[in-house]
Amino acid sequence: MANIQQIAKKAGVSVATVSRVLNNATSVTPKTRSKVEHAINELNYEPSMLGRNLRNSESRQILVLLPGISNPFYSEIINGIQTTAIANNYNILLCETDSKPERENIYFNMVKNKLADGVISMDPTVNMKKLKKLAEKHPVILCSEYEKGGSIPYVTIDSELAAYQVVKHLIRLGNEKVALINSDEKFLYARLRRSGYERALKEFNLPLKSEWIYHTKNLDFQQGVQAMRMLLQLEEKPSAVFAVSDTLAIGALKAINLEPGHPSIAVVGFDNISFSNMTNPTLTTVSQPMHQMGCLAVEMLLSKMKNEKVDSIVLEHELIIRESTMG
Amino acid sequence: MANIQQIAKKAGVSVATVSRVLNNATSVTPKTRSKVEHAINELNYEPSMLGRNLRNSESRQILVLLPGISNPFYSEIINGIQTTAIANNYNILLCETDSKPERENIYFNMVKNKLADGVISMDPTVNMKKLKKLAEKHPVILCSEYEKGGSIPYVTIDSELAAYQVVKHLIRLGNEKVALINSDEKFLYARLRRSGYERALKEFNLPLKSEWIYHTKNLDFQQGVQAMRMLLQLEEKPSAVFAVSDTLAIGALKAINLEPGHPSIAVVGFDNISFSNMTNPTLTTVSQPMHQMGCLAVEMLLSKMKNEKVDSIVLEHELIIRESTMG
DNA sequence: CCTCCCTTTGTAATCCGTTACATTCATTAT
DNA sequence: ATAATGAATGTAACGGATTACAAAGGGAGG
Known part of the structure; x- marks a missing residue:
């Protein structure tokens, strides 16, 4: 697979210009742009997410913590999460903890390692102390199960x-x-x-x-x-x-x-x-409103990532x- | 978060040595190792997966394609996939396609982009032509739904x-x-x-x-x-x-x-x-045997990643x- | 005490994009 | 025609780890 240098060379421009084309920056002449696009098609180039992620120091991945997906309750929330995540160019990393603390550790490390940009926890069995610690430095949202009066924003029902x-x-x-x-x-x-x-x-x-x-x-x-x-x-x-x-x-x-x-x-x-x-x-x-809860959880997380103030939400239920x- | 240079400096060694400690390479004196480990603890260091992944050109992520998780059939397979993946230091990227081709494209690109090292597809609605194309250059395993006489290895039942x-x-x-x-x-x-x-x-x-x-x-x-x-x-x-x-x-x-x-x-x-x-x-x-199917799918994928020959498997069912x- | 050899450690290149800053080029005003 | 201005493009540093190769350290044998 080609890299950006090769595209630059083929198109007769610099890597910066190629990067600009890739990110639809302004200030690229239509002529230059088409040269670059030509080269991209010619070489069948796809930018490497690994390089990009390293440079941008983000993974565009959201960690979704849940005890297990066998309960259909979670499936429907995940559906909402996924839809909203994709719409915002994020992917979800599914983490069934099976209520095992060692798995939790693995996943928490992934966040510290920047393998995930934020966490949505639906896991009632989560170690809240650790999660709070994590939330001090990383965006975290609680979905469904939450902590009363805690510092982590949540979306839930009454x-x-x-x-x-x-x-x-x-x-x-x-x-x-x-x-x-x-x-x-x-x-x-x-x-x-x-x-x-x-x-x-x-x-x-x-x-x-x-x-x-x-x-x-x-x-x-x-x-x-x-x-x-x-x-x-x-x-x-x-x-x-x-x-x-x-x-x-x-x-x-x-x-x-x-x-x-x-x-x-x-x-x-x-x-x-x-x-x-x-x-x-x-x-x-x-x-x-499971689907909605999932969607909102993602939106709240995205806000949190932008360092905006995020308020918890209590949704309506129905008998x-x-x-x-x-x- | 500290990086490897800072650890090296703090421990008074080179980055190469730190890296060796991290990857338990041989040829590190116990004394040096402990110096490094000390520094790591001191600075609360976690190696960046982004850097590591870029260098190693792998993401240690497996893409799992399925139409949706509302059918519990899939949940149980995923459970098997997850268990085996974690045991091998892989994570799963869950992809509900909702049978939408545009989603499929997004995810296929992730593989080309090295955001996933391989694919397990359980999606009967997948565009088989594209998947086969992808399978030419990347490890792919079919789980449950498969293609008769096709080139992609599968695990299924009769x-x-x-x-x-x-x-x-x-x-x-x-x-x-x-x-x-x-x-x-x-x-x-x-x-x-x-x-x-x-x-x-x-x-x-x-x-x-x-x-x-x-x-x-x-x-x-x-x-x-x-x-x-x-x-x-x-x-x-x-x-x-x-x-x-x-x-x-x-x-x-x-x-x-x-x-x-x-x-x-x-x-x-x-x-x-x-x-x-x-x-x-x-x-x-x-x-x-859903759980087993999931486990096997991962094992087959891992073999495929190592360029080993992988045979398809037909498991036993039971009335x-x-x-x-x-x- | 010196040489040789093996083990441990260090240096620097590399993976691939992004972007601040520098430079070039073209256009307009004087 | 020339300076000034702004737009387009290029150069090179950077993010963080791995590793081939180089260098240094240590011990044994002569």
Whole structure:
């Protein structure tokens, strides 16, 4: 592959001029420009990004940190990220951490090494202390999971309110025994959703029973199945269940379907992943604007890169009522 | 961030020596090495990948081309790719083409630009002509979708055989009217699965009815729903359906569930995505070793990069029988 | 004590674009 | 015709690491 010198030579100009043509700088005579373009076509030249990146000290890559892509929730956000990134001439470096700290280290180093110009973290399992350290010197945006009152800008929804609305909806349908399938409460979103759950129960003077709160290890379907099985074994069974993720909720539906007698238990999920409309019954859930969140995260990151002031954003969610809460 | 010169100065050695320490070259005195390491720690130095990459003329990045990550089939392959890539000090550049040629161009240029050292394509919609052109000068591996008799090495399964086995299984269960929900037959896998479908029917002397073959626009659930609706409107309804993707099959199940009278129609999918075990009824499907496919694709690519001869691999699949074919 | 040889270390070229600054060229005003 | 002005182009330094080759250091043998 040819380099810029060869083009310059072939076109009978200097490398500076070639560079100017490449970057559509002004001040290049049409005649010169066409000479250069000719040479470029002739030699089939493509400027080396490696050289350019070194010189410009940027990689035009965005690191996207997430625990894993098996949860469709992330796929849709990534879609938004990718679209906006490409539109701005950036590429995304996908990093599934699998919640392994050693992977995190690898990726954080890539940022320090300038292999990525900024980071969008959607990983609730991220080591926030390290991330904050990184954010002191590099642009970082949190997407979905965030840190309250922290220094890193985020784009998210109001999880507490959403959970409150979900549970209120269940109560209004006549459910006095509402269980919560929550994930590990080391995650902020889990604490917030629990808090919303409790607020609604208190508001209606319903008792808070600790047996009705189940904590899962992760968000896999199977965890939802297991959680629901536990709840179904209780002496006093809940009549409704709020799961903090659609994947868990779908698992819960499965467990209910497997139960002899098919007990009628209302189920609500969270995220509105595309599957949630395919289950039987279809799943009532909270819709997050995932695509938009991805787009905004990139825009915020780009602003941050330009050293502009970036404010956090809380987007609107929506309760999507489907069959799983319609008896 | 410090550079190698500053380390050299601080440690009182030359840049060459620092570089040797960084790359654990032999022939560095323990004393010198510790001096250098000291300086590195002192200044918190991280070697710049940009400089290194330029010099080495490699990016240690692998481009992964796929139509989109919304289909969980791809997520699992990516997981395998990522694990193996990281183990070999590579990173993956995720490229959802959304089946848009202009995106493809962007990404192909990245390879020419050395922003990626090789390509793993899982995109059936890829422009094969361009990809082959690219493969002449750069390492390329096809994963899942491939080209028969083409020059690019691939890792895949025997789709024709799998489809044949699926349909045979359905026939043995007593189904004489087996429909096929296929995707666009411009894709090789679609042609192969159809071919397997036809082979089984012929073997049992069953008629091939063109009304029983439905072609979808893509693999979204909704397409499966629509396909099944069409099939249910036929005068002579099929008693079983083979969908070439779990997502389509799940849509088909949905459509059947929505139908008044809940007709009993056997359904088989393809891919064994994790959700296929959560549907009601659970879905009979063909399991592809997705994780392994991803791992192998990377290993093949690494071999190719070392200019070793790389043979294509056809992996074993497995028919997973679940409730959707159990009456 | 000197030479030879091997190991460790240093020097400088190289990878490829970008851009500040210098230079050339053409045009307009005087 | 000449100076002044501005536009177009060229020169060379620079970003940060790697490595071929050169040089220096150290030890052994005579």
